[in-house]
Amino acid sequence: DVKVTQSSRYLVKRTGEKVFLECVQDMDHENMFWYRQDPGLGLRLIYFSYDVKMKEKGDIPEGYSVSREKKERFSLILESASTNQTSMYLCASRDRDSLNTEAFFGQGTRLTVV
């Protein structure tokens, strides 16, 4: 059974803290993604990675950075958390298969910044 695991389901952090959100997949996928989801805005892509140490900005990268040191792990970093980063964060992975568009998602991390 394929699996994408996010380290926390719920997280509460203070403004200004450095926050790490971890995502691990066990499917040996090359591609991994971080999204945030807010009411009425759908899923918005923050960053994605297509290989170890490779990353590209998504649509809303400001205030975030990422790390992909190992193939199975993709970390999202909030350098200095702010209240407008309170959101649901979703991680996904996808195989680099020219005929396959299926992505697998984690359960999400609901982050509250106070």
Next chain:
Amino acid sequence: LAKTTQPISMDSYEGQEVNITCSHNNIATNDYITWYQQFPSQGPRFIIQGYKTKVTNEVASLFIPADRKSSTLSLPRVSLSDTAVYYCLVGAAGGLTGGGNKLTFGTGTQLKVEL
């Protein structure tokens, strides 16, 4: 990347067939069309993928006309458990590096099924 447009919401009743149409006028030659389903407090789940004509699986059917500028997700005989947000995505399959791998969601269609 091709942008998609789909209705914000739809209502239906149990046992009816539901068709959700997605517009993607700028679809590229190597783009696939993919639909995802999302329940509250869960990550999206892949439903179906197609390139042209019709694709059917155990969950849904996907109809794609010859010009590929739109697609229709068809859910046969919906039940209350089909109440969810449905997303239409257009993009290349995973074989390319860099921008070809970008997976962009829109705001989706909230389907509400009632008794």
